[in-house]
Amino acid sequence: MRDFFIKIFRIGRKIKDQFHSSWMFICFLLILVLPFILGFGLLYKSNVLIREQSLLQLLFSGNWHPLKGEFGFWPFIVSSLWVTILSMLICGPVCLLSAIHLTHYAKKWVLKLMHPVIDILAGIPSVIYGVWGILLVVPFVSRMGASMGHPNSGYTILTGAIVLSIMIIPFVLNILIEVIRTVPRELSEASLSLGATKWETIKYVVLKKAFPGIISSFGLGISRAFGETIAVLMVVGNVVKIPTGVFQPGYPLPALIANNYGEMLSIPMYDSALMFSALILFVVVTIFNMGSRYLIIYSEKKI
Amino acid sequence: MFLATSIIAIALLLIIVSILYKGLPSLNWQMLTQVPKGGYYFGKEGGILNAIIGSLYLSFGATILSFIISLPLAVYINIHRAKQKRLVNTVRFLLDLLWGVPSIVYGAFGFTIMIYFGLRASLLAGIITVTLFIIPIMVRSMDEVFKTVPKGLIEAALSLGSTRSETSYKVLSRQCIPGIITAILLAFGRAIGDAAAILFTTGYTDYIPTSLSQPTATLPLSIFFQLGSPIPEVQNRAYASAVVLTVIILIISIISRILSRKYYQERIK
Numbered sequence: 246m247r248d249f250f251i252k253i254f255r256i257g258r259k260i261k262d263q264f265h266s267s268w269m270f271i272c273f274l275l276i277l278v279l280p281f282i283l284g285f286g287l288l289y290k291s292n293v294l295i296r297e298q299s300l301l302q303l304l305f306s307g308n309w310h311p312l313k314g315e316f317g318f319w320p321f322i323v324s325s326l327w328v329t330i331l332s333m334l335i336c337g338p339v340c341l342l343s344a345i346h347l348t349h350y351a352k353k354w355v356l357k358l359m360h361p362v363i364d365i366l367a368g369i370p371s372v373i374y375g376v377w378g379i380l381l382v383v384p385f386v387s388r389m390g391a392s393m394g395h396p397n398s399g400y401t402i403l404t405g406a407i408v409l410s411i412m413i414i415p416f417v418l419n420i421l422i423e424v425i426r427t428v429p430r431e432l433s434e435a436s437l438s439l440g441a442t443k444w445e446t447i448k449y450v451v452l453k454k455a456f457p458g459i460i461s462s463f464g465l466g467i468s469r470a471f472g473e474t475i476a477v478l479m480v481v482g483n484v485v486k487i488p489t490g491v492f493q494p495g496y497p498l499p500a501l502i503a504n505n506y507g508e509m510l511s512i513p514m515y516d517s518a519l520m521f522s523a524l525i526l527f528v529v530v531t532i533f534n535m536g537s538r539y540l541i542i543y544s545e546k547k548i
Numbered sequence: 549m550f551l552a553t554s555i556i557a558i559a560l561l562l563i564i565v566s567i568l569y570k571g572l573p574s575l576n577w578q579m580l581t582q583v584p585k586g587g588y589y590f591g592k593e594g595g596i597l598n599a600i601i602g603s604l605y606l607s608f609g610a611t612i613l614s615f616i617i618s619l620p621l622a623v624y625i626n627i628h629r630a631k632q633k634r635l636v637n638t639v640r641f642l643l644d645l646l647w648g649v650p651s652i653v654y655g656a657f658g659f660t661i662m663i664y665f666g667l668r669a670s671l672l673a674g675i676i677t678v679t680l681f682i683i684p685i686m687v688r689s690m691d692e693v694f695k696t697v698p699k700g701l702i703e704a705a706l707s708l709g710s711t712r713s714e715t716s717y718k719v720l721s722r723q724c725i726p727g728i729i730t731a732i733l734l735a736f737g738r739a740i741g742d743a744a745a746i747l748f749t750t751g752y753t754d755y756i757p758t759s760l761s762q763p764t765a766t767l768p769l770s771i772f773f774q775l776g777s778p779i780p781e782v783q784n785r786a787y788a789s790a791v792v793l794t795v796i797i798l799i800i801s802i803i804s805r806i807l808s809r810k811y812y813q814e815r816i817k
Contacts, residue, residue, distance in 0.1 A: 258711055258714070259711070261711075261713065261714075262711035262712065262713045262714070265620070265713035265716070265717070266628065266712065266713055268620055269620040269621065269623070269624035269628065269713075270624070272617045272618075272620045272621040272624065273621055273624050273625070273639075275617065276621060276639065276642065276643065276646075276683070276684075276687070277639070277642065279646065279680070279683075280642055280645060280646055280649075283649070283653070283654075283657055286657055286660055286661070287653070287656070287657060287660075290660050338552070339552045339555055339556070340552075342549045342551075342552035342553075343549065343552040343553040343555075343556055345549055346549035346550060346552060346553050347553060350549060350550075351553070355553065358557070359553065359556070359557065361801070361805060362556065362557050362560050363556075364801050364805065365560060365797070365798065365801050366556070366559075366560050368734075368737050368741075368797050368800065368801050369563065369741070369794070369797055370740070370741025370742065370743070370768055370793060370797065371741070371742075371743065371744075371768075372741070372743050372768040372771045372772055372790070372793070373563065373567060373741075373771075373790055373793060373794055373797075374563070375771075375772070376567060376570075376771060376775065376786070376787070376790045377562070377563045377566055377567065379775065380566045380567075380570060381562060381566050411559045411563075414556055414559075418556070465648070468648050469648070471650070472648075472649070472650020472651075472652065472653065473650065474650065474651065474652040474743070474744035475743045475744055475747075475768070475772060479772070479775070499650060499652045499744070502652055502655075502656055503652060503655075503744060503747055506659065506747065506748045519656065520656060520660065523652065523653050523656040523657070526650055526652065526653055527649060527650075527653045530648055530649060530650060530653075531645055531648070531649065533648075534644065534645050534648040535645065538641060538644055538645070
């Protein structure tokens with residue numbers, strides 16, 4: 246009798262194990278196919294538009310008249326590029342200097358303070374950043390533009406870039422700190438013992454060694470900035486026009502999708518056009534991510 | 549260089565102070581316990597209860613659903629496939645890529661699926677979209693914790709005759725409970741704060757949803773829509789929602805900080 250129960254118990258354990266393992270396998274498969282489903286789903290949807298018009302014309306034409314069936318994405322792409330590059334120009338130096346400071350110069354209490362600060366910055370939702378942008382950055386940019394001879398409403402590309410640059414700081418900074426920390430200690434000690442000053446050591450040894458990592462962290466920052474939607478949408482002005490200066494309103498790609506989904510079903514081809522812009526976002530962001538991740542893995546192997 | 553660091557700290561301070569400064573005056577009991585009356589865009593009376601409850605429904609639903617998928621996946625790549633380094637690294641790479649995909653793309657994708665299955669904007673569609681969106685975050689952060697567990701512990705459990713799934717759930721997961729909770733909190737924070745993914749899929753209403761197939765109001769969208777209103781009372785609702793959302797995020801990050809400190813003190817080395 247006792248043997249029988251032990252047998253049942255054993256079989257029960259086996260079945261349980263089988264059950265759990267197969268469920269795990271299903272989850273595993275789901276994650277493996279998810280990126281492809283995402284890509285193909287968007288491609289399938291935007292196929293209608295791509296078949297109708299040539300890809301070059303879609304990407305580089307500035308005529309955006311959905312009612313007439315003309316879809317040129319150039320103004321949106323240019324706006325996106327402006328906002329992303331500007332925000333990287335603001336965020337890049339700040340992050341790099343701060344990462345050097347935190348890894349080599351900072352006292353303990355600064356580190357203790359900055360860890361939660363970075364965490365909270367990363368956790369704040371983008372809508373909150375948008376509200377902050379409207380409350381503080383918009384008046385600031387408006388006044389700044391007026392004093393520099395470019396009167397504007399404050400809802401400009403520069404505003405979007407400032408808000409974005411604060412948003413992507415935690416991502417870039419976290420990776421930068423990690424990258425600079427992985428530079429072997431012996432290298433900088435060797436440089437110091439040869440008589441180089443601390444700053445020279447950082448400049449010629451640490452930063453040089455960490456260079457691929459720094460580039461890839463900026464790449465990740467760019468991909469983050471490129472896809473950011475709500476915060477930018479709230480402050481960037483949303484005027485369909487090719488922007489020529491930082492004090493002009495822009496209309497980035499994610500904002501285009503977010504603003505127009507309501508009319509999507511009433512105008513033919515429109516949903517296809519919006520899905521096409523989602524596809525552009527997906528492809529660009531994935532390429533940037535892949536490149537940066539690959540660079541990180543590659544440089545880790547070398548060290 | 550110190551300046552650069554202080555710019556970052558000051559930026560955070562400015563954000564929190566300006567949100568609290570604008571939002572606290574309009575935050576009162578009535579705001580937290582009533583739904584908007586006469587339409588969320590024009591009605592002057594009422595509060596943001598619908599958005600608070602809706603947000604909690606949405607993010608709890610999505611967090612639970614993605615937990616059911618994420619925990620098995622994270623232990624699967626750490627125990628069942630631990631030998632196949634190449635495969636595991638490929639999966640990590642894919643997850644990192646998925647983490648980087650902007651939420652608006654998930655939103656657009658969720659919208660296509662929704663149309664394909666003939667659903668309207670509803671709580672269910674929102675939960676599914678947000679689940680897809682937070683799975684990579686949850687899996688990757690659990691994975692990082694599981695990586696720190698010493699190999700000897702797992703080998704000891706296996707050599708005593710436990711099956712692999714028993715090792716996963718009764719040894720590995722139990723060892724990492726604080727880390728798992730941190731991962732869940734991180735994903736929850738993402739889910740409650742994201743607006744772009746639910747913009748198409750969840751819709752917006754004045755009422756508290758009673759079933760999965762109804763559209764739902766959420767805090768981020770409540771900020772986004774009501775801030776555009778010309779009526780000051782309605783704008784105040786948006787600022788109040790911003791305060792509520794910020795406070796939720798702050799609480800989450802404090803809890804996860806305490807937990808992770810505890811984990812590093814008590815873990816087996």
